[in-house]
Amino acid sequence: MQSHDPRTLLRAMFDAAVAAAQPALCVPHHLPEPPRGRLLVIGAGKASAAMARAVEDHWQGPLAGLVVTRYGYSVPCRRVEIVEAAHPVPDAAGEAAARRLLQFVSGLTADDLVLCLISGGGSSLLPLALPGLGLGDEQALNRALLASGAGITEMNCVRRHLSAIKGGRLAAACHPARVINLLLSDVPGDDPIDIASGPTVPDPTTCADALDILRRYGIDVPPRALDLLTSGEGESLKAGDPRLPPIETHFVATPQRALEAAAAVARQAGLPTHILGDAIEGEARDVAKALAGIALQVARRDQPFPRPCVLLSGGETTVTVRGRGRGGRNVEFLLSLGIALEGEPGIHALACDTDGVDGQEEIAGAVLAPDTLTRAWAQGLRPHERLDHNDGHGFFEALGDSVVTGPTLTNVNDFRAIFIDGSSTGAR
Numbered sequence: 001m002q003s004h005d006p007r008t009l010l011r012a013m014f015d016a017a018v019a020a021a022q023p024a025l026c027v028p029h030h031l032p033e034p035p036r037g038r039l040l041v042i043g044a045g046k047a048s049a050a051m052a053r054a055v056e057d058h059w060q061g062p063l064a065g066l067v068v069t070r071y072g073y074s075v076p077c078r079r080v081e082i083v084e085a086a087h088p089v090p091d092a093a094g095e096a097a098a099r100r101l102l103q104f105v106s107g108l109t110a111d112d113l114v115l116c117l118i119s120g121g122g123s124s125l126l127p128l129a130l131p132g133l134g135l136g137d138e139q140a141l142n143r144a145l146l147a148s149g150a151g152i153t154e155m156n157c158v159r160r161h162l163s164a165i166k167g168g169r170l171a172a173a174c175h176p177a178r179v180i181n182l183l184l185s186d187v188p189g190d191d192p193i194d195i196a197s198g199p200t201v202p203d204p205t206t207c208a209d210a211l212d213i214l215r216r217y218g219i220d221v222p223p224r225a226l227d228l229l230t231s232g233e234g235e236s237l238k239a240g241d242p243r244l245p246p247i248e249t250h251f252v253a254t255p256q257r258a259l260e261a262a263a264a265v266a267r268q269a270g271l272p273t274h275i276l277g278d279a280i281e282g283e284a285r286d287v288a289k290a291l292a293g294i295a296l297q298v299a300r301r302d303q304p305f306p307r308p309c310v311l312l313s314g315g316e317t318t319v320t321v322r323g324r325g326r327g328g329r330n331v332e333f334l335l336s337l338g339i340a341l342e343g344e345p346g347i348h349a350l351a352c353d354t355d356g357v358d359g360q361e362e363i364a365g366a367v368l369a370p371d372t373l374t375r376a377w378a379q380g381l382r383p384h385e386r387l388d389h390n391d392g393h394g395f396f397e398a399l400g401d402s403v404v405t406g407p408t409l410t411n412v413n414d415f416r417a418i419f420i421d422g423s424s425t426g427a428r
Contacts (some may be wrong), residue, residue: 008349015263021253021410022214027054034061041065045119046355047184049410052080066104068097068125073407090127093213098128108177120186120411124195128165132224148217149320156197161210167236170199175245185254186413188315189277202234258372258412266310272308280315284329285336292340309417323389328359331392346423355411364403366396
């Protein structure tokens, strides 16, 4: 049987997943026919600058554009202006960019076309609150949501109903021009309304939904925010609203396609590969326990899959930060997985965010090996204590097992791979 270096194999699969979602590869196939009027390119997200570059490289006619991306994620463009702003907590640069975008698309005609390039991270990069709220309110809300344990769908629902640009409001500003959305999905289920909180698509959720989420997680907001939600003044735009222009939406990259690219690498290496799901959610440490149970059943009983094999999954887990650590859902998943596996022979894993940033750290994630806990104890690290303090980053950094990619210029959410070789002890 062909032998494999686990770390090399895991990293090759992750690199393939990231490569499959590169804008230069996936955007050109979705470009529209030239309009009778002007083409305006707008966008927001960690991949939006790279998407704008792909448009420029393959568009023959005139265009103008304005796109906002995360600090460090800019790429050179000739005709599209790239603005950088903060993520995951918004800043004044993002607020100014949001105002400029609304102004940029004003005064269009029905002959014009707005090509909107949206990817993950756009919610934080377009902070423009409704009247009576300010940037400080949005910053505080973002911090509270990120620490609450709320899922991405829940967080974006709240953001949309307190925003002057999300929830279809940017699309309304483009009216009567046609809007074509090219989306690079980073959310479970690939729902357009959850990618950057849906600035250019109608929103089926309501102010009442947002209020329920705030109450569910005990998140305090300013009195003005409560007024906006309880009065319905913060209601987003719904399908059929006459203020919305004609809208088309196309996905250029998704988590499923990225997982399929990774699976192809493993299969080429002769390993049966199983995608467990591209939309797995929940607390990172709990998801890890569930996947550890599956991995142990494979390793010990060759069920539901025989060894060797690879288990792939994606989605977006959450971390409810209660300790002194820095969070990071992928490293929290991996640390919890390692504890649950207890050094089981023959099981290796990698968990990384495809945008290169796990939580608020410039670290994509980490790798796990059967000897990870043994090496940690030898250094005086206490895995359970680190998990209690949400300090997965500190744990794997100390072991030299962090995965650092730098900006990947794409974002199709979390990538998790578990490689189970044939060296386990078998049935018990």
